[in-house]
Amino acid sequence: MNDILPGEVETWQFLEATAHEVFGAYGFSEIRIPAVEKTELFSRSIGETTDIVEKEMYTFDDKGGNSLTLRPEGTAPVMRSFIQHRLHNLDPVSKLYYMGPMFRYERPQKGRYRQFHQIGAEVLGVEDAKIDAQVLAMLYQYFCRIGIEAVSLQVNSLGCPVCRPNYRQNLIGYLEARLEKLCPDCQRRYQNNPLRVLDCKSAGCKVAIADAPSVVEHLCADCDQHFEQVQKYLQTLDIPFVLNARMARGLDYYVRTTFELVTDQLGSQNAVAAGGRYDGLVESLGGPPLPGIGFAIGVERLVLMKGEQRVAPATPQLFIAALGDEAADRAFVLMSALQRSGVRAEMDYLGKSLKAQMRRANKLHAAYTLILGEEELASGKAQLKNMSDGSQSQVDLVGLADILLQRLQG
Numbered sequence: 001m002n003d004i005l006p007g008e009v010e011t012w013q014f015l016e017a018t019a020h021e022v023f024g025a026y027g028f029s030e031i032r033i034p035a036v037e038k039t040e041l042f043s044r045s046i047g048e049t050t051d052i053v054e055k056e057m058y059t060f061d062d063k064g065g066n067s068l069t070l071r072p073e074g075t076a077p078v079m080r081s082f083i084q085h086r087l088h089n090l091d092p093v094s095k096l097y098y099m100g101p102m103f104r105y106e107r108p109q110k111g112r113y114r115q116f117h118q119i120g121a122e123v124l125g126v127e128d129a130k131i132d133a134q135v136l137a138m139l140y141q142y143f144c145r146i147g148i149e150a151v152s153l154q155v156n157s158l159g160c161p162v163c164r165p166n167y168r169q170n171l172i173g174y175l176e177a178r179l180e181k182l183c184p185d186c187q188r189r190y191q192n193n194p195l196r197v198l199d200c201k202s203a204g205c206k207v208a209i210a211d212a213p214s215v216v217e218h219l220c221a222d223c224d225q226h227f228e229q230v231q232k233y234l235q236t237l238d239i240p241f242v243l244n245a246r247m248a249r250g251l252d253y254y255v256r257t258t259f260e261l262v263t264d265q266l267g268s269q270n271a272v273a274a275g276g277r278y279d280g281l282v283e284s285l286g287g288p289p290l291p292g293i294g295f296a297i298g299v300e301r302l303v304l305m306k307g308e309q310r311v312a313p314a315t316p317q318l319f320i321a322a323l324g325d326e327a328a329d330r331a332f333v334l335m336s337a338l339q340r341s342g343v344r345a346e347m348d349y350l351g352k353s354l355k356a357q358m359r360r361a362n363k364l365h366a367a368y369t370l371i372l373g374e375e376e377l378a379s380g381k382a383q384l385k386n387m388s389d390g391s392q393s394q395v396d397l398v399g400l401a402d403i404l405l406q407r408l409q410g
């Protein structure tokens with residue numbers, strides 16, 4: 001679990017502000033959900049035999065004896081909220097997005113943390129493949145806007161309750177013949193949840209599934225047509241993608257379209273965003289039978305990818321260096337007036353020498369410095385120094401806040 005310190009937080013603010021802007025343009029509204037939910041919500045939606053539910057949840061009993069869990073992801077809580085507040089009665093199509101911390105007890109490494117942050121989006125109420133393409137177009141546009149290009153969009157279809165059972169049986173048969181190669185977890189769960197083996201991180205399982213049957217070859221006519229249309233619309237919108245028939249995803253609620261944005265810049269934690277369709281999830285949680293699709297972006301991974309191109313912290317536009325009590329009082333009033341008008345103004349509070357104050361102005365990368373001493377107060381004029389080229393100009397102290405405002409904001 002990481003602290004996000006000044007110097008780094010500016011990149012976070014940029015990533016969040018861009019999400020508000022881009023997602024807003026696609027008609028999405030923000031939803032804010034609690035960090036804690038009933039444990040049952042996650043086991044029922046993500047799936048009892050997934051790594052998240054089996055091993056990674058921060059679960060505890062509250063003082064009332066209820067089992068609660070720190071949210072490991074945002075989709076299930078958004079569905080809970082959607083159903084609870086009957087949002088489908090307000091609009092047949094809901095487009096929602098969220099951002100915030102998620103919690104998974106995983107082995108930490110570069111790009112994988114126990115508290116991490118997601119920016120996610122969900123659409124409820126549309127089965128049409130246009131929405132699959134639009135959700136991917138929005139994700140693609142977001143990555144263009146934040147300036148991260150080294151990603152590849154991989155898509156797959158996982159079929160539906162009509163075609164999945166047939167595929168499952170095939171896959172179970174294939175795995176049965178290679179049981180000794182599977183990790184103990186997969187040996188235990190391959191019957192109940194063979195798709196989990198496709199997503200398993202253990203080396204033996206990865207080898208064992210190399211020639212496993214592919215789900216796209218087992219799609220029913222409806223799923224096949226839906227997936228064809230998704231690909232057609234992606235091509236229409238000029239969104240580059242590759243087919244990855246091996247992609248299984250680590251959560252059980254997916255049907256049909258699934259996708260990941262992957263990069264080769266982050267080692268083994270290569271997914272910077274992922275998602276898919278979850279038709280049937282809302283109904284299984286007690287809501288109306290509405291289809292859904294969405295994604296979540298891992299914000300830490302974006303920050304890692306931004307690397308050297310991080311957003312620089314804002315620097316003061318003006319540093320007022322004051323010498324003596326009277327000048328310091330005058331500087332204080334002037335600084336406050338400028339700050340009220342939105343100018344980033346700073347001064348010294350520690351009674352430092354003029355030289356030390358100038359050093360600090362330099363260190364803070366102030367654009368201008370104003371020097372106020374007894375002489376300036378007596379003459380009613382002061383020197384304004386442009387710190388980038390060293391040039392100086394004289395300014396009147398009467399009406400100085402307005403003069404500076406014009407100069408600094410102009």
Ligand code: HAM
Pocket residue numbers: 072073074075076104106111112113114115116117118120121122250251271272273274275276277293294295296297298299300301
């Ligand atoms: P997920 O694949 O579990 O999907 O997570 C989405 C993204 O969150 C990952 O691609 C990764 O970037 C980031 N992430 C996951 N775990 C960690 C971690 N321990 N440390 C850092 N980053 C992490 C979901 O969570 C689904 N709810 C996505 C979705 C939304 N599907 C439909 N709607």
